[in-house]
Amino acid sequence: MASSVAAALGASVAGSGIASADVEESDTPGAPSVKGSLKRFSNTAFGAEVTGPFVFDDGTLLYSLQHPSTDNVAPYDRAGIGYVKGFSFAMNGSNDDFEELSAPETQDEQHSVRTADGDYVMLARREEPINGASEQLGVPETPDGEPIDKFPGTRYSEAGYTPDCNQFIASNEAGTEGHLFTNFESTPGxxxxxxxxxxxxxxxWEADLENAINMANTEELRDLGGTMINCxxxxTPWDTMVSSEENYAHPRxxxxxxxxxxxxAGTGKGLVGGCQFWNRPNPTGIQSAVDEYYGDESWSVQGNWALxxxxxxxxxxGAFPRDATGVDTSTADAYAKTEVVEDAKNTGTPITDEAYPNPYRYGYHVDYREPHAETPEPIKYYVLGRAAWESPNFQNDLRTVYGASDGDSKGIYKFVADEEIPSYDDPMELAGTLYAPKVTNDAASAADSGTRASPADVALDVEWVPLGHASNAEIESWIAEYDDVTQADYLETHAETDWTEDRATAIEEADKAVIENGNQNYITNEEIVxxxxxxxxxxxxxxxxxxxxxxFLETRAAAKEIGASIEFNKAEGIDSVDDAGPGDYVYFGISEFNDDMADDTGDLQMDRVDGGVVYRAELDANYDxxxxxxxxVGPDFTDGPxxxxxxxxxxxxVYAMDDGRVLCCEDGFAESRRSYPNDCLWVYQPNPTVAVGSAAVGQGExxxxxxxxxHIPDGLSGGTFSVGVSDTDVAEITSASYPDAAGLNQPPSIAEDGSTAAFEFADVNEAMQADGVEFTLATVTLSGVGGGAADLDVSAALDDDEGQNVAVETRSGVTVTGPASVAGSGSVPSxxxxxxxxxDVNGNGRVDYDDVxxxxxxxxxxxxxxxxRSFDFNENDRLDYADIVHLYEEAGVEQ
Known part of the structure; x- marks a missing residue:
């Protein structure tokens, strides 16, 4: 059914038919490369990822020490949360505030946390007593207060071993007091x-562990079904922490x-994914069972390990723990603390308690409202879709959210709320539209023509395909319909043999039935199709x-079914500066550009870069x-040290600092051909940019x-720049001016034909010391001449405060002069x-169905x-019937 996104988009209108220089020895051109500059600030200890970066208002850096090797020197042998004492980022947009850290080469360097300046100091470590010594940091408990790690069962990771995201919510104006929220990437989450x-x-900075709490052990979170794999x-712009559930087990x-x-095919053999075995007794046993059942025709059941x-x-x-022959400590984590017990495994006895978790309650973003209350109020945003969420990025229009789903063949998604999210008195009434991506540019899939492009050279053009509209309350009511499904239902629904008499045979029968026809306890294959x-x-x-x-409940499967580009591999980082608005960037980290992004099918068919790619996307006026x-662009793994x-x-x-720099955190331990295994934290400084805006103007207006x-970190001492109009039959430059605070300057020089405006200035008043953020150089006035569109080109030669030339990127704009009346009645479109x-095609001052x-x-x-270009509403650089559909949806009215 992945035949036609275009058909779906056109269904509402009847009859519409709608880089840098290459590095030596690199197999993929432009890998590795950077548009800007990078400096290594820290390496984490052996075995650990760099996770949860956060920069306080005073410029202090904090991050988590996630799953370090227990062979490291203390205190780096135990997971925890730490900050860099004695150093603060200058927050001026420049990487000159620290000397780059050398690569960790010796054993001592590789088994400790090192920083370019200051010292990494632990604030809290796994299993430390908290909450009046009634709990252990990071350790979930049963309703009776028993630590969960004492019970038999498979482990995603050891409790408290995987601290991840950190978000500090200040409780005073100075930003020196508040609460630090930290995720733990485990199940239970x-x-x-x-x-x-x-x-x-x-x-x-000091941590008060006496008054710290684990949210997992609150009734408020248990009432939501708890969480899993908090990554x-x-x-948020309303100053709360949102934790994302990385439900890797969701692929069906x-x-x-x-x-x-x-x-x-009439069978799921070779195709079915892990979520179909959610309520199987001993669910992680499905892979070995499939290997046994099908032998050489076995396949990798995607996501099974995350069960x-x-x-x-x-x-x-609250389910009653059942017996097992021992504790099965198999784990997705290579550095778990507990050693594997010989021959330890679950017995396969089904859990029949109705407290067995409902799979549709996991894989969401969780907002902790009232962060300073005795117990914060957790709200799951079901409307944002269900996935293996690495992270969300909430925008300052208070309506738009971007999300990145981790793993192979996954998506990036967008949600747009009907109203501002914090404006809903009851968060369950939050409603809006969920979108999936569609990569549309031919260069991204050039392998079809035998020419495969480098990810370093090709930007991805993305259209957002609407999947559905609903409210939080509606989706919760749908989820609740599956609340009472247990492991017994897996056997009783899918097996002919009575499991109470022959459990092994019943499990095999049920497994094969689910593989053939899907798990009938949940949404069926037929419903999705x-x-x-x-x-x-x-x-x-x-x-x-x-x-x-x-x-909403089967987001990935639904998006794949209608042909969306669910081909991203390990879409992990996503962030923008806290006060981001139109013109600012959202950064997307793709940890590995390989597998489905680099094969010979689908919308993405490019050269592989195993080291991944960081993208940036500019927000438009609608936060799109x-x-x-x-x-x-990372290295190929064929590249040497x-x-x-x-x-x-x-x-x-990825973490966008307020001064425009971006912290890039690695998760590739011992991969590539580096001379060292450690993951590092790098600071990315974007290239300085000079851009001219875009505008629409009426003829004669x-x-x-x-x-x-x-991103000009050291300010400007002065320079020259110019703006040109590519077609003066469309628009002319009639005047130009500098900001009021500009210092010495030559009056702007306007060409006689209105084609260019030239500027020359010296910033003697130091008005353009913007500490890396955006500021105005000049204003240009355009007059509309005739209908059409023209490019606005900009060039610049600027000096910084040290007298050094600033190598800038330039970004052009476009001016569109409104057409004459479409209807021939004299009413000009607006x-x-x-x-x-x-x-407003008919020029009546509003957008409605008559315009469509x-x-x-x-x-x-x-x-x-x-x-x-005036009517290219879907921005694909051509006029087509999809523009009519786009206008119809924007009008938002019924026929």
């Missing part, structure tokens, strides 16, 4: 809250397969009421992003655009939201065809 303060006398997260199909493939810990989650929620059929025929808002749940531009030692590999968390500079597109009909009727008219 956990989030700790530690009171944290800065000692005014010593300047040191990264975000601090493996890798590139679709549910439609299973239905068409580890599900039974412990049941015990945390039918949802996709109706989606393509009627659009995302036209499916039957009973099928509306599909894209449409182009992912590669700015940091000369290339790999000083290149960033396998970026996991005027509009102003700004020339702005960003641009109500100032985005350069003329949605008029554009449809006049698609071939000269006034439309000669002004294609």
């Amino acid at each position: 956990n989030v700790s809250r530690i009171p944290l303060s800065k000692n005014a006398a010593t300047g040191e 990264y997260g975000d601090r 199909v493996s890798y590139k397969a679709t549910v439609g493939d299973i239905v068409e 580890a810990g599900v039974e412990l989650l049941a015990y945390q929620l 039918e949802w996709a059929r109706q989606y393509e025929a009627r659009g995302h808002d036209g499916v039957d009421e009973g099928l509306r749940r599909v894209p 992003v449409s182009t992912l531009e590669p700015v940091v 000369q290339a790999a030692n000083d290149a960033v590999r396998n970026i996991d968390n 005027s509009v102003t655009v700004e020339v702005r500079a960003k 641009d109500p939201d100032g985005d350069g597109r003329y949605e 009909v008029l554009l449809f009727d006049r698609m071939e008219s000269k006034s439309v065809a000669s002004n294609a």
Whole structure:
């Protein structure tokens, strides 16, 4: 059913038919490379990832020491949370505030945490007594207060061993007191809250473990079903911590397969994924069972390993622990503390207690409202979709959220709320639309023509495909329908043999039935395929009421079924500066650019870069992003130490500092051909940029655009720059000016034909010392001449405060001059939201269905065809019927 995103988009309108220099020895051009500069600030201890970076208001860096080797020197032999004492980032946008840390070469360097300046000091370590010594840091408990790690069952990781995301929520204006929220990447999942303060006398940060708590052990979180695999997260614009559940066990199909493939084949053999075995007795045993059942025809059941810990989650929620022959400590983590017990395994006795977890309650973003209350209020955002969420990024329009789902063949997603998220008195009434990505540029899939592009050279053009609209309360009601499913139901629904008489035979029968026809205890394969059929025929808002749940509870399967680009491999980091707005960047970290991003099928068919890629995407006026531009490209794993030692590999968390720099945190322990195994924390400094804005202007009217500079860390002493219009038959430059605070300057020089404006200035007033953030260089006034579009080009030669030339990137804009009347009635189309597109086609001052009909009727008219960019609403650089559909959806009215 992955046949037609275009058909689905067009269903609402009847009849629409709708880099840098290469590195020596690199197999992939541009790998490794950086658009900007990178400096190594820290290496973490042997075995550990760099996770949970956070920078306090005073510039102090904090991050987690996740799953370190127990062979490290103390205190780095135990997981914990620490900060860099004695150093603060200058927050001026420049990497000159520290000398680069050398690569860790000796055993001592590799088995400890090192920083370029200051010292890494532990604030809290796993299993330390907290909450009046009634709990242990990071350790979930049963309702009776028993630590969960004492019970039999598979482990995703050891309790407290995997601290990840850190978000500090200040409780005073100075930002020196508050609560630190820390994720623990395990099942059952956990989030700790530690009171944290800065000692005014010593300047040191101090943790109050006596009054710290584990959120996993609160009734408020148990009422939501608890959490699993709490990975990264975000601090919202309304100043709360959001923790993301990385539910790796959610795939119901493996890798590139679709549910439609299973239905068409009449079997899930070779295709089925791990989530279908959620309520199997001893669920992680499915891979060995498949290997036994099918021999040479066995396959990797994607996500099966992440079912580890599900039974412990049941015990945390109150299920009665059953007997086992020993503690099975098999784990997804290579450095678990507990040694594997010989021959230890679960007996396979089903858990029949109704406290057995519901799979549709996991894989969401969890907002901890009232962060300073005795117990914060956890809210799961079901409307944002269900996935292996590494992290979200909440935007400052308070409506838009981007999310990255980790693992092979996964997606990046977007959600847009109907109203501002914090405006809902009851968060369960939060409603909005969930979107999946569609990569549209041909260069990304050039392998079809025999020419495979490098990820370093090609930006990804992304359209956002709507999956569905719902409210939190609606989705919760759908989820609740599956609350009473237990492991006994797996056997009683799918096996003919009575499990109470012959458990082994019943399990095998049930396994094979689920592989053939899917798990009938949950959403069925047939329901997903039918949802996709109706989606393509009627659009995302036209499916039957009973099928509306599909894209929210089976997000990945639904998106794959309608042909969205669910091909990203390990989409992990995602972040923007706290006050990001239009023109600012959202950074996306793709930890490994390989597998489904580098094969010969789908929308992504490019050269592989095992070390991954960091993209940035610019927010437009509506907080949308449409182009992912590669700015940091990791090494190929064929590259030797000369290339790999000083290149960033396998970026996991990314953290955008307020001064525009980005912390890049590695998760690639011992991968690549570096001379050292350690993961490191790097600081990315973007290239300085000078950009001219875009604007729409009516014929005979005027509009102003700004020339702005960003990421110029040391300020400007002065320089020259110019703006040019590519076609003066469309628009002319009529005047220009400097900001009021500009120092010495030559009056802007305007060409007689209005084609260019030239500027020369010296910043003697030091007004352009912006500490890396964006500021205005000049303003240009344009006059509309004739209908059409013209590029606005900018060039610049600038000096910094040290008199050194600033090597800048330039970004062009576009000016669109409104067309003559489309209807021939004299009413000129208008641009109500100032985005350069003329949605008000009939010029009556509003956007409604009449505009859609008029554009449809006049698609071939000269006034439309000669002004294609004015009506290119889906921004694919051409005029087509999908633009009509886009306008129809934007109008938001019924026929």
